[in-house]
Amino acid sequence: MFGVLAVQGAVTPHLKILEKVNVPFTTVRTSEELASTSRLIIPGGESTTMLKILRQSGLWQSLMEYKNPIWGICAGAILLSKEVTHPEQPSLGFIETKAIRNAYGSQRESFTATIDSKFKLPPVDFIRAPKLSPLSKNVEVLGTLNEEPVLMKQGRIMISSFHIELCGDPTLHLYFNEI
Numbered sequence: 001m002f003g004v005l006a007v008q009g010a011v012t013p014h015l016k017i018l019e020k021v022n023v024p025f026t027t028v029r030t031s032e033e034l035a036s037t038s039r040l041i042i043p044g045g046e047s048t049t050m051l052k053i054l055r056q057s058g059l060w061q062s063l064m065e066y067k068n069p070i071w072g073i074c075a076g077a078i079l080l081s082k083e084v085t086h087p088e089q090p091s092l093g094f095i096e097t098k099a100i101r102n103a104y105g106s107q108r109e110s111f112t113a114t115i116d117s118k119f120k121l122p123p124v125d126f127i128r129a130p131k132l133s134p135l136s137k138n139v140e141v142l143g144t145l146n147e148e149p150v151l152m153k154q155g156r157i158m159i160s161s162f163h164i165e166l167c168g169d170p171t172l173h174l175y176f177n178e179i
């Protein structure tokens with residue numbers, strides 16, 4: 001079962017894509033719901049708010065023990081990265097990357113761009129996006145924008161600094177479903 005963490009942020013667009021491609025899914029708000037999933041999306045939103053809710057609810061501990069694939073988008077990528085700056089913030093640290101929060105600018109400076117990738121993706125949205133950089137050779141870069149990594153994978157963990165779900169394209173959901 002495909003899970004979408006649903007404590008805050010852009011949850012619904014993911015559910016619509018999963019529905020469209022006929023992948024069974026559930027929203028995740030509790031440790032019990034998390035336990036029923038075999039892979040998880042942590043959507044974009046506000047990582048500080050998510051962190052607060054996750055820690056208060058006990059879900060943080062369950063996520064720390066989660067062994068299945070996770071795809072973190074924007075705020076989700078921040079929560080998964082080993083190092084977080086601007087400002088520093090606790091994280092799960094499941095992928096050897098550094099996340100510089102809001103490095104692509106403020107809400108007003110949000111933009112849509114076509115990334116360079118082996119995946120043929122439509123233009124995607126960068127919304128208060130972090131700059132993500134690998135801290136290890138074990139991190140595989142799967143997409144770049146102006147030669148900066150924006151889509152990466154290390155083992156079971158995938159992160160993207162952009163929102164793909166807002167354009168409704170299922171390519172990355174289908175790829176992640178095979179990890």
Ligand code: GLN
Nearest residue numbers: 044045046047074075128
């Ligand atoms: N800037 C946000 C954060 O630090 C992330 C923005 C997003 O997920 N679109 O959590």
